[in-house]
Amino acid sequence: MKNIETPYYLIDESKLLKNLKKIKYLKDNYGVKSVLALKCFSSWCVFDLMRRYMDGTTSSSLYEARLGYEKFKKEVHAYSAAFSKSDIDELKKFSNKVIFNSISQLKMFYTKVRNLKIGLRINPQISYSDFDLADPARKYSRLGVKNYKSVLDISHLLSGVMFHCNCENENFNKFSSYLDHISKTYAELLNKLEWVSLGGGIYFTKDTYPLEKFGKKLKNFGDKFGVQVYLEPGETAVTQSAYLVTKVLDIVHNEIDIAIVDSSIEAHMLDLLVYRTQAKIENNKNGKYKYMIAGKSCLAGDIFGMYNFKSKLKAGSTINISDAAGYTMVKKNWFNGLAMPSIVVKRLNGSYDIAKKFSYKDYIQSLS
Ligand SMILES: Cc1ncc(COP(=O)(O)O)c(C=O)c1O
Structure with a gap:
């Protein structure tokens, strides 16, 4: 544009819409809900459009959770690698779900948020990532709980869990085998839950991605365990x-x-x-x-x-x-x-x- 001074980011809503329609297709045909990962994209100037195609937002901090609440105005999922007491006191006022990263945090704050939907991030010890920096299953990863028995012990406190183990994964077969692994390994836990978030990092809006197969796979998973399936698209949404x-x-x-x-x-x-x-x-x-x-x-x-x-x-x-x-x-x-x-x-x-x-x-x- 001639009369706008450079540099500027130019967001094109018609291009965004192409991705959003695929997200909505998964919801309408396979019941999959999607919450925008604000860590990737928080430009609320286009939330009026995005809101019509997505179910809400997920966050990595108090401020992102608040942004989701104030600007996206749909479901608010609050996750953080570690919450402070003041984070919890604030975010419990407007979040629908709080997803803890560890059992110690869950126990620390459970009584404060017991009226919300409580989730826990699991580290399934598998991942798809070309970059060590972004690999949630890397050695010594602090992201999510590895010890399955300890999760089963507190599962009565949970309504759902989150697995985020993909990064720029455009390979449906790989995704499919990961989901099979999760189904098999965590069946006992999954049978007790209301919802499961499969995180972000899945490039399902790419033209070559088999969207229908992906939708069917997610629906089968949801039906098998009687859970609402969520995705947390960031990059693939935008x-x-x-x-x-x-x-x-x-x-x-x-x-x-x-x-x-x-x-x-x-x-x-x-x-x-x-x-x-x-x-x-x-x-x-x-x-x-x-x-x-x-x-x-x-x-x-x-x-x-x-x-x-x-x-x-x-x-x-x-x-x-x-x-x-x-x-x-x-x-x-x-x-x-x-x-x-x-x-x-x-x-x-x-x-x-x-x-x-x-x-x-x-x-x-x-x-x-
Ligand atoms: C927990 C979680 N959810 C969702 C996302 C979004 O991933 P992406 O932007 O690759 O779709 C990330 C990215 O790191 C994440 O850590």
């Missing part, structure tokens, strides 16, 4: 629905051409740096102009990647970085005091809303 729009500020040369844009991978697309993956920028294989696209922070490795372009870049050229919805806006930061990208929404009717602009005032207020 995949391919946003761009980070940037502008080239300068081109420098050090053996190769390097285009410096008015954004930063460290500040605005941090996950790419953490997981060492290249930003998605249209790469024209036959393009004869090759550039490294780099950020404007002082960090030497602030690099989005290497790409070929059909025409020469110059100061003022626009560079769109795609797939910029999940784990981007929730992680942006004020590193180097760089201007924070605005959040712009292309609505379903084609109009553009500048949902949020940040200024020097926001920067200075984030510090003291």
Whole structure:
């Protein structure tokens, strides 16, 4: 958009809708409920749309739980690796479900939240993740309870459990074998429960994913144990629905051409740096102009990647970085005091809303 100053995240509601329709398809045809994982995407400027297709939100902290309650206004699932007493005192006022990460936390806070639905995260000791950093079953993992007998001992206190053991899993057969493992291993527990959340990390909105098979698999699981099945989609709910729009500020040369844009991978697309993956920028294989696209922070490795372009870049050229919805806006930061990208929404009717602009005032207020 010509009249919006770069950089900005551009959320396209019609692209988001493609994912949301698949989520709703699972609900309508197979009874699977989905709660948005706010850790991935908390941009409440599009919650009016998302609310119509999803059942609520799940959270990793008190603030996320509160955001879900205030802005999404449907079911609120509150989970945290560890709650403080004050977290519990606050979140019990508006959460529907509290999911504890350990039996010690469950015992510590049970009496305070006994009127809510109480869940426990289980560590099934299997996982699908290409990244050790995001592997919930890694050695010494603190995420969820491993000891099954100890869970059975307190199962009368639970209405449900949560298993989150996938990360970017687009392989239905792998998912299916994990679910079989869970069914077999935890049958006695599952038979006593009302609901089971299978967490996030399943890429079921991808065009190639066998959605119908997935739905049937989940329905069979729910029917077998008489439980409501939940998913906690983050990335798959918002995949391919946003761009980070940037502008080239300068081109420098050090053996190769390097285009410096008015954004930063460290500040605005941090996950790419953490997981060492290249930003998605249209790469024209036959393009004869090759550039490294780099950020404007002082960090030497602030690099989005290497790409070929059909025409020469110059100061003022626009560079769109795609797939910029999940784990981007929730992680942006004020590193180097760089201007924070605005959040712009292309609505379903084609109009553009500048949902949020940040200024020097926001920067200075984030510090003291
Ligand atoms: C407990 C839990 N639920 C849901 C999610 C969302 O996962 P994703 O964004 O990969 O779908 C995560 C991600 O780490 C998680 O830890």
